[in-house]
Amino acid sequence: ETGVTQTPRHLVMGMTNKKSLKCEQHLGHNAMYWYKQSAKKPLELMFVYSLEERVENNSVPSRFSPECPNSSHLFLHLHTLQPEDSALYLCASSQEIWSGETQYFGPGTRLLVL
């Protein structure tokens, strides 16, 4: 595997389910990000991790819970979601936390909440 991988690629869940999204980067980067991409809205940054420490939580509801066990893996735990949470969830990584760094994106997980 190369670059940034995400699993699953598609997920359908009910509002009472609990599920997790997984992201893995094979680039040796120190920073990882979760973004939400909704239809007709700009990409929204959700969380930023640097060396496994959360450095940004962009006012995300508590039903989204991130976890970064090491610098290569990032999870997004989901519980009691709402239909409006249906979106494409993108993971990204960068070498360092720096505003000029290039971010490398995974293909995303397409989430549908029923």
Place this chain on the structure above:
Amino acid sequence: AQSVTQLDSQVPVFEEAPVELRCNYSSSVSVYLFWYVQYPNQGLQLLLKYLSGSTLVESINGFEAEFNKSQTSFHLRKPSVHISDTAEYFCAVSDQGSSNTGKLIFGQGTTLQVKP
């Protein structure tokens, strides 16, 4: 706070024609500027970025963008497009300040549709 406006949601163009995708931003501080491209069923990938120096930046596949500070713009251009350029294009900015956490502010995206 920063914001990014991409003035066109869709741009249809014929193959081999020139194209310009417009991007304007608003910020009270100095920013870095980016263009990312998203092909169908893929994540975003960097097309080009402006950090400092020459205001004209180029990508390896023929795109270029010019940073215009007075007009707060970073328009993307290509003199001759190919079918394979069909994708969604995102303009983004980030704060140059030391407190920045790598946060990118994105525009809403422009769908470039190249027709044969």
